[in-house]
Amino acid sequence: MKSLAAKNLKGKPLRTAVLVILSALLTFTVFGGTVIVESLDTGLASLENRLGADIMVVPYEAATQKKFEDMVLQGSTGYFYMDSSKLEMIKNTEGVKRVSPQFFLASTSSSCCSVAVQIIGFEPETDFTVTPWIKKSYGKDLEKLDVVVGNDLNAFVGDELSFYGVKCKVAAKLDKTGTGFDTAVFTTEETIKELIRSSLEKKMNDFKDIDPENSVSCIMIDVADGYTAEEVLNDINLHVKRVKAIQSAEMISGVSDSLSGVSGIIRILMTAIWVLGIVILLLAFTLSVNERRKEFAVLRVIGATRARLGRTVICEALIACLSGGAAGICLGILIILPFNDIIEQMLGLPFLLPDAVSIIKYVIIAVILSALSAVAASGTVAARISRIDTGVILRGDN
Amino acid sequence: MLLEARNVSKDFYRETKNTNRFTAVNDISINVSAGELCVLMGRSGSGKTTLLNILSGLLKPTRGSVLLDGKDLYELSDRELSLIRNRSFGVIPQGQTAIQSLKVIENILLPLKLYGKADDKDISFARELLERLDIAHLETAAPAELSGGELRRMAIARALIGKPGFIFADEPTGDLDDENTALVFSFLKERAKAGSGVFIVSHESDAKEYADRVLIMQSGKIERA
Numbered sequence: 001m002k003s004l005a006a007k008n009l010k011g012k013p014l015r016t017a018v019l020v021i022l023s024a025l026l027t028f029t030v031f032g033g034t035v036i037v038e039s040l041d042t043g044l045a046s047l048e049n050r051l052g053a054d055i056m057v058v059p060y061e062a063a064t065q066k067k068f069e070d071m072v073l074q075g076s077t078g079y080f081y082m083d084s085s086k087l088e089m090i091k092n093t094e095g096v097k098r099v100s101p102q103f104f105l106a107s108t109s110s111s112c113c114s115v116a117v118q119i120i121g122f123e124p125e126t127d128f129t130v131t132p133w134i135k136k137s138y139g140k141d142l143e144k145l146d147v148v149v150g151n152d153l154n155a156f157v158g159d160e161l162s163f164y165g166v167k168c169k170v171a172a173k174l175d176k177t178g179t180g181f182d183t184a185v186f187t188t189e190e191t192i193k194e195l196i197r198s199s200l201e202k203k204m205n206d207f208k209d210i211d212p213e214n215s216v217s218c219i220m221i222d223v224a225d226g227y228t229a230e231e232v233l234n235d236i237n238l239h240v241k242r243v244k245a246i247q248s249a250e251m252i253s254g255v256s257d258s259l260s261g262v263s264g265i266i267r268i269l270m271t272a273i274w275v276l277g278i279v280i281l282l283l284a285f286t287l288s289v290n291e292r293r294k295e296f297a298v299l300r301v302i303g304a305t306r307a308r309l310g311r312t313v314i315c316e317a318l319i320a321c322l323s324g325g326a327a328g329i330c331l332g333i334l335i336i337l338p339f340n341d342i343i344e345q346m347l348g349l350p351f352l353l354p355d356a357v358s359i360i361k362y363v364i365i366a367v368i369l370s371a372l373s374a375v376a377a378s379g380t381v382a383a384r385i386s387r388i389d390t391g392v393i394l395r396g397d398n
Numbered sequence: 399m400l401l402e403a404r405n406v407s408k409d410f411y412r413e414t415k416n417t418n419r420f421t422a423v424n425d426i427s428i429n430v431s432a433g434e435l436c437v438l439m440g441r442s443g444s445g446k447t448t449l450l451n452i453l454s455g456l457l458k459p460t461r462g463s464v465l466l467d468g469k470d471l472y473e474l475s476d477r478e479l480s481l482i483r484n485r486s487f488g489v490i491p492q493g494q495t496a497i498q499s500l501k502v503i504e505n506i507l508l509p510l511k512l513y514g515k516a517d518d519k520d521i522s523f524a525r526e527l528l529e530r531l532d533i534a535h536l537e538t539a540a541p542a543e544l545s546g547g548e549l550r551r552m553a554i555a556r557a558l559i560g561k562p563g564f565i566f567a568d569e570p571t572g573d574l575d576d577e578n579t580a581l582v583f584s585f586l587k588e589r590a591k592a593g594s595g596v597f598i599v600s601h602e603s604d605a606k607e608y609a610d611r612v613l614i615m616q617s618g619k620i621e622r623a
Contacts, residue, residue, distance in 0.1 A: 004500070004508075011499030298495045301456060302509040302556065303484020305477050391448070391457030394491045 005315035012288070016320060019284055023324025023370060024331065026277040031332040031366040033270040036343065037263045038358065043178035043350030044252065044259055047073075050177055051248045052129030053100075053220035054229040057090060057236060058082075063244030068218070073255060074348065075180030077106035077118045081207055081215040082243060089240050090219055095227030100126040101216035103192045105199065107163045107185070117153065118184040119163065121192025129220050130186055138172030142188050146171040152182040152341070161185075164198040178344065178352025221245075259349055274373070281321070281377035289313055289381045296385050297393040310382035317378030318371060325370030329363055399432040399467055399486075399563045401453060401595060406462035407618075408448050422448040423459070424618035430597050432563060435590040437598045437605045440615035446599040447492060447568050449615065453597060454489045454566040455479050484509055488557030488594075490567040494549050496541035502528070503537045506555045520559070527555040530585060532578070546573035554582060564595045571602055583608045 009016040051072070058068045062080040070076040084101065091099050103121035122130045124141060134148050142148065147168045149155045159170045168191065176182055187195075193212040199205040200212075221236075223229050229247050236245040289296070296309050304312075336343065337353065344351035353359070408423040422445040430436055430453065440446050451457035453464060455471045464471045466486070471479055483489070496505050506524045507516040516524075528534040531551040536544060544552065550573045557565060567586065571579040579602060587608045590596045598605060606612050614622040 004497070007499040007504075292498075294493075294495065295497050298491070298497065299512075300480075301454075301483065301489045301491055301495070303480045303482075303512050305480040307476075308480075308512070389457070391451035394447075394451065394456070394493075394495075 019320040020324040023321040024328035027325040027328030043352040046177045047350045054223040055221040057219040075183045079104040095232040097224035102218040104217035148186045150182040151176040300390040306386040310386040313382035317374040321374030401430040402465040406459040409460045430595045435596040437609035444615045445618040488562035492568040
């Protein structure tokens with residue numbers, strides 16, 4: 001019966017091609033849609049994990065001009081500075097458990113990159129946001145002029161990169177995060193201050209008069225137990241002048257809202273396409289089986305049981321849908337996996353592909369859904385054909 | 399082997415002048431024995447095909463029973479009855495009944511493959527049948543390439559491949575010329591002589607020459623035997 005089903009499909013190449021293409025599109029939609037939705041979720045989780053601080057304080061202009069948010073979420077470059085005295089004021093604010101400064105600089109083009117990259121400097125002694133995940137890729141402390149590069153940059157361990165004429169060595173490359181940090185370069189306070197000095201000397205820094213020793217770009221804050229981030233944030237915004245305290249969760253919630261919107265639309269589209277696909281498959285199987293009612297009657301004549309007729313129809317559907325399903329998954333893998341960077345840019349949201357195990361899980365789910373839709377679409381037709389009145393069909397068709 | 403129909407009737411529901419019930423076969427009792435060639439004749443619409451379908455286990459009678467060696471066919475499970483149709487019966491239905499996606503030889507071997515495999519002996523027998531029915535050259539042809547008469551002979555070979563105890567043929571020579579009509583009737587007669595019970599529904603008066611018994615049917619009843 002399996003070979004009869006295969007031969008029936010082979011005997012009608014056009015009908016079979018339509019069934020296979022339809023199943024491929026359905027599976028591609030479900031597999032591709034699931035991978036995209038999961039990648040957005042993974043990207044958001046990665047962003048939450050990477051920010052690591054409850055509150056971030058930046059110069060007021062940087063916050064109002066959305067420079068900082070764009071740097072974190074979009075990977076755009078930028079730099080801004082405020083007086084390091086703010087650090088002491090914030091450190092003494094009630095409810096602040098620990099603080100750590102960060103220093104930003106945007107490079108001009110470097111050997112690693114055709115475009116400018118964001119350079120982020122941190123203070124190793126106090127840092128609690130960058131160091132934990134640099135440690136995962138690089139177990140040691142960074143030496144002076146050592147840098148760690150984001151995953152999307154075309155630089156590798158041991159490479160030498162030149163920023164404003166200062167040669168730095170790539171000590172490690174970070175895992176992909178699906179956020180703007182993938183195109184950033186991380187280094188210590190000592191190194192970035194030297195880079196800032198060099199940019200000033202070469203008159204390539206927008207901030208001509210700043211003193212690197214007394215400037216910071218951003219202050220990361222960990223809120224003490226018993227205080228809410230909102231309380232501390234309000235206190236800072238009220239008492240520290242010309243700065244803006246931003247709650248990490250609030251920044252993420254904007255992303256999270258956009259992400260829920262995109263995910264929701266993808267899920268609705270997936271469901272609609274799937275339901276529509278099953279209806280079309282059902283019609284296709286109904287037409288195909290009605291066209292061959294006499295053939296099924298002949299199978300009864302030569303001794304096929306009712307169950308066997310049903311199994312033949314379902315077997316045909318399974319062969320067509322699983323072949324299409326395999327093609328749809330291959331298409332999904334070929335389009336979504338290699339072009340995930342382009343998808344990330346198009347969506348403008350944190351986007352991190354799930355790990356291999358999860359992708360295998362989605363492949364299995366897509367295959368199962370393919371098989372289920374074959375059974376759903378052909379099941380009623382199979383049930384109907386298994387109840388045919390052979391004698392009546394043989395008479396009626398003559 | 400004995401196939402016995404006891405008081406079988408078949409009603410179909412359709413609008414007529416006085417009632418919505420039409421009785422195609424009306425209280426018929428007949429036997430078909432092994433080694434006998436029985437020809438059923440009658441005008442169109444007299445109920446011949448319906449009776450053949452009832453006897454061959456394809457159409458459940460509204461009343462009455464069909465017994466094969468004392469076993470009521472229509473009391474059996476679908477699997478048991480299907481197995482009887484596969485192993486003990488060979489049916490040649492009216493019209494074109496090829497499975498279009500299979501080649502001629504595959505169509506002929508299909509009944510054997512339903513419940514197992516066709517071995518070399520079966521393939522040799524299929525080729526022998528093709529030879530006897532003068533369509534050996536069409537072994538690997540697709541049904542779409544065959545004429546009506548060739549398809550008819552292919553259906554005959556398919557019905558005989560399992561060497562069934564009973565052969566039911568509904569107008570087996572409908573699409574055939576005189577020469578092939580004679581070939582088919584003599585071949586079916588040969589099967590009867592070899593021990594099969596053969597039940598033929600035919601319009602051809604030539605069929606009488608080969609028959610051990612001729613039945614005439616009219617308005618759902620057997621008028622003359």
